[in-house]
Amino acid sequence: MQQLQKQQQMRAVGGLNARPVPRPFAPRLSVRAQTSTLDKGAAASTSQPFGRLFNFSAGPAVLPLEVLQEAQADLINYKGTGMSVMEMSHRGKEFMGIAAKAEEDLRKLLNIPSNYKVLFLQGGASTQFSMIPLNFAGPEDTTDNIVTGSWSKKTIDEAKKFSKANLVAKGDNKSIPAPSTWNLSPDAKYVHYCDNETIQGVEFKSVPDVGNKVLVSDMSSNFVSKPVDVSKYGLIYAGAQKNVGPAGVTIVIVREDLVGKARPDCPTMLDYKTHAENESMYNTPPCYAMYVCGLVFEHLLKKGGLEAVYANNVEKAKILYDAIEASNGFYNNPVDPACRSLMNVPFTIPSNPELEKAFIKEAEKLNMVQLKGHRSVGGMRASIYNAMPLDGVKTLAAFMKDFQAKNV
Amino acid sequence: MQQLQKQQQMRAVGGLNARPVPRPFAPRLSVRAQTSTLDKGAAASTSQPFGRLFNFSAGPAVLPLEVLQEAQADLINYKGTGMSVMEMSHRGKEFMGIAAKAEEDLRKLLNIPSNYKVLFLQGGASTQFSMIPLNFAGPEDTTDNIVTGSWSKKTIDEAKKFSKANLVAKGDNKSIPAPSTWNLSPDAKYVHYCDNETIQGVEFKSVPDVGNKVLVSDMSSNFVSKPVDVSKYGLIYAGAQKNVGPAGVTIVIVREDLVGKARPDCPTMLDYKTHAENESMYNTPPCYAMYVCGLVFEHLLKKGGLEAVYANNVEKAKILYDAIEASNGFYNNPVDPACRSLMNVPFTIPSNPELEKAFIKEAEKLNMVQLKGHRSVGGMRASIYNAMPLDGVKTLAAFMKDFQAKNV
Numbered sequence: 001m002q003q004l005q006k007q008q009q010m011r012a013v014g015g016l017n018a019r020p021v022p023r024p025f026a027p028r029l030s031v032r033a034q035t036s037t038l039d040k041g042a043a044a045s046t047s048q049p050f051g052r053l054f055n056f057s058a059g060p061a062v063l064p065l066e067v068l069q070e071a072q073a074d075l076i077n078y079k080g081t082g083m084s085v086m087e088m089s090h091r092g093k094e095f096m097g098i099a100a101k102a103e104e105d106l107r108k109l110l111n112i113p114s115n116y117k118v119l120f121l122q123g124g125a126s127t128q129f130s131m132i133p134l135n136f137a138g139p140e141d142t143t144d145n146i147v148t149g150s151w152s153k154k155t156i157d158e159a160k161k162f163s164k165a166n167l168v169a170k171g172d173n174k175s176i177p178a179p180s181t182w183n184l185s186p187d188a189k190y191v192h193y194c195d196n197e198t199i200q201g202v203e204f205k206s207v208p209d210v211g212n213k214v215l216v217s218d219m220s221s222n223f224v225s226k227p228v229d230v231s232k233y234g235l236i237y238a239g240a241q242k243n244v245g246p247a248g249v250t251i252v253i254v255r256e257d258l259v260g261k262a263r264p265d266c267p268t269m270l271d272y273k274t275h276a277e278n279e280s281m282y283n284t285p286p287c288y289a290m291y292v293c294g295l296v297f298e299h300l301l302k303k304g305g306l307e308a309v310y311a312n313n314v315e316k317a318k319i320l321y322d323a324i325e326a327s328n329g330f331y332n333n334p335v336d337p338a339c340r341s342l343m344n345v346p347f348t349i350p351s352n353p354e355l356e357k358a359f360i361k362e363a364e365k366l367n368m369v370q371l372k373g374h375r376s377v378g379g380m381r382a383s384i385y386n387a388m389p390l391d392g393v394k395t396l397a398a399f400m401k402d403f404q405a406k407n408v
Numbered sequence: 409m410q411q412l413q414k415q416q417q418m419r420a421v422g423g424l425n426a427r428p429v430p431r432p433f434a435p436r437l438s439v440r441a442q443t444s445t446l447d448k449g450a451a452a453s454t455s456q457p458f459g460r461l462f463n464f465s466a467g468p469a470v471l472p473l474e475v476l477q478e479a480q481a482d483l484i485n486y487k488g489t490g491m492s493v494m495e496m497s498h499r500g501k502e503f504m505g506i507a508a509k510a511e512e513d514l515r516k517l518l519n520i521p522s523n524y525k526v527l528f529l530q531g532g533a534s535t536q537f538s539m540i541p542l543n544f545a546g547p548e549d550t551t552d553n554i555v556t557g558s559w560s561k562k563t564i565d566e567a568k569k570f571s572k573a574n575l576v577a578k579g580d581n582k583s584i585p586a587p588s589t590w591n592l593s594p595d596a597k598y599v600h601y602c603d604n605e606t607i608q609g610v611e612f613k614s615v616p617d618v619g620n621k622v623l624v625s626d627m628s629s630n631f632v633s634k635p636v637d638v639s640k641y642g643l644i645y646a647g648a649q650k651n652v653g654p655a656g657v658t659i660v661i662v663r664e665d666l667v668g669k670a671r672p673d674c675p676t677m678l679d680y681k682t683h684a685e686n687e688s689m690y691n692t693p694p695c696y697a698m699y700v701c702g703l704v705f706e707h708l709l710k711k712g713g714l715e716a717v718y719a720n721n722v723e724k725a726k727i728l729y730d731a732i733e734a735s736n737g738f739y740n741n742p743v744d745p746a747c748r749s750l751m752n753v754p755f756t757i758p759s760n761p762e763l764e765k766a767f768i769k770e771a772e773k774l775n776m777v778q779l780k781g782h783r784s785v786g787g788m789r790a791s792i793y794n795a796m797p798l799d800g801v802k803t804l805a806a807f808m809k810d811f812q813a814k815n816v
Binding site (some may be wrong): 052077082088100122125129158161239267286292 | 456460465466468469470471473482483495498500501533534535538539542613647649655671672673675691692694695696777
């Protein structure tokens with residue numbers, strides 16, 4: 001019975017297989033007490049240091065306050081160097097040190113094997129959509145693409161321009177098709193999937209089994225949110241602006257033997273080799289964004305690394321999914337509990353969609369912002385990346401109960 | 409006689425034709441007095457607020473202190489929004505306002521005609537090297553390329569991958585070939601040149617006459633350093649990290665009728681249309697870097713716009729070139745005075761190149777840093793972008809005289 005409960009809890013938050021389940025969230029205040037606090041408007045419980053809000057943006061997104069404080073302190077004169085990091089030559093020893101430390105800390109965090117290169121690029125994940133086929137396939141080669149939401153749909157559309165892009169499986173935006181139904185090509189140059197669909201809130205809970213094929217993953221919106229076995233991948237990429245830093249830097253982790261095979265007409269700047277051979281400094285990299293990413297990596301290591309980060313994320317997501325489940329259908333998250341995202345929690349008010357606007361507006365009054373769902377799906381979406389404080393999630397869950405009580 | 413002197417002054421600093429010459433720099437201290445001040449090591453005259461140094465880096469480069477102070481003040485909570493600009497959704501009203509203001513101010517600064525789009529992209533000027541031919545030419549089309557230094561050499565090398573790239577003229581890294589010798593193609597899709605060669609310090613002083621051809625210019629290292637008649641160009645591009653902001657944003661100004669003609673195999677993210685149709689927000693732009701650029705544009709407008717900025721740059725450059733000329737050959741700048749850069753001043757000590765290391769080291773002790781020349785050309789290079797204070801240039805010139813006196 002206990003075992004069954006544990007499994008159910010795990011299922012509710014879409015936890016990774018074979019990982020310990022953090023204990024369920026036990027609120028210290030009763031729902032009523034929380035509700036009455038919230039009723040006071042911008043009450044004490046929703047106040048944060050420096051007048052900051054609970055920012056549920058899907059990206060660019062909340063960053064750790066400690067990181068921002070450090071960046072602020074060093075902005076004009078970085079640690080006695082007499083200049084801002086924004087002003088440093090990327091080839092000077094100060095910035096080279098910052099870049100090396102950022103890579104080193106990321107390698108520690110994700111336990112990246114030594115036969116993988118870590119690249120700090122520009123152009124966002126959207127640029128990777130073309131770089132991947134241009135580097136790994138010829139125009140007549142097959143590429144395998146799993147589609148589970150908006151981002152992986154964009155990926156296959158771009159892959160079609162540069163390869164024979166095979167649709168391995170297409171999800172219904174609420175679930176991941178069973179692997180038994182996947183139509184993998186025998187000769188595909190790689191298999192691409194999106195580990196977390198930011199818009200739909202659909203997340204893979206284990207590494208897809210694609211045999212000995214090269215596995216490529218878009219981890220933009222759940223990068224460094226959980227431990228990942230990098231050795232199972234050919235390439236992992238992530239735009240930084242969710243869990244890692246400011247927009248404008250894209251992190252690519254690529255197995256060395258896959259680098260150097262770009263087709264002849266690949267633009268120099270889209271060739272992984274260009275960047276791998278030059279330690280991401282073929283041209284001027286996005287230095288300041290890399291610096292902030294480095295501060296975030298250091299912060300995550302101090303927090304105990306990705307096991308601790310993951311446990312925290314499971315706890316936060318459980319609070320929100322539990323709140324939705326406890327609402328008796330007032331709130332709805334359409335996603336199969338087996339693949340509910342720990343990062344992006346979309347939900348609606350199905351009985352009365354008109355209430356959604358009021359929900360968003362009232363939440364704003366309580367200092368909870370950016371809760372509007374993506375324009376393509378509507379409703380609400382709470383993005384609860386690493387840096388979203390537990391208090392933010394608790395406050396939102398309490399408000400959800402309160403709002404329901406007033407509007408049933 | 410006065411007229412001749414004026415012309416000679418103009419020639420010495422490579423001033424634009426038909427522009428007023430700012431009055432020559434008249435030092436308040438005698439050379440001896442300056443020298444003795446500098447002899448005291450990190451003396452009062454080389455101290456700056458907040459322990460900042462005089463940073464002569466070629467890029468990323470010095471930014472206006474006022475801009476850094478404003479960015480610092482607002483880093484954790486931007487003007488009461490409750491979040492950092494780094495944390496803002498790029499589609500939220502706060503950041504949309506920041507982006508719109510940045511574009512508006514840039515349009516004012518450069519007086520950009522309404523039939524030009526302003527794009528904020530990623531990937532640096534190096535990515536433009538492929539974007540330009542991919543958007544403006546087919547594989548069998550001719551493109552015209554003027555080579556006057558390292559960067560325009562890189563441009564033609566990349567253009568060769570995507571077009572029949574014609575070498576219009578090749579400079580000797582010290583001068584710009586006379587237009588009468590240019591080998592322009594009758595059918596070229598565009599003519600590309602680099603307005604300021606950062607490494608060699610070779611700068612165009614007027615807009616090249618290419619008839620009714622589409623003129624494309626790399627203005628990375630002299631962007632917003634002087635007024636420019638945008639209407640003479642098809643496209644202007646610039647990496648931000650010299651005069652404008654942090655590395656990681658590339659500004660493109662492109663005539664609308666040239667957008668939408670990319671070849672079919674152009675990656676979506678390298679198609680100007682993708683960005684022009686989406687106000688640079690097809691995907692997440694480099695928001696924080698754009699924000700800082702916006703602060704710099706605002707700052708330049710406050711300073712009186714580009715006429716004032718240009719006059720200041722002429723004054724600063726004149727101080728250094730005069731110091732070189734006055735050294736009786738101890739220092740040498742190899743560039744034809746008709747095209748000496750106002751931004752990047754390379755110089756050597758030809759009689760004793762061994763002294764160059766000592767020069768750089770002693771300058772560092774006096775808080776003047778990043779004076780080492782590019783690794784491909786050696787010697788020294790003083791990059792004196794918009795944000796380099798006049799005092800920085802004066803201090804360097806005084807040190808040059810002092811160093812010479814000690815080492816003749």
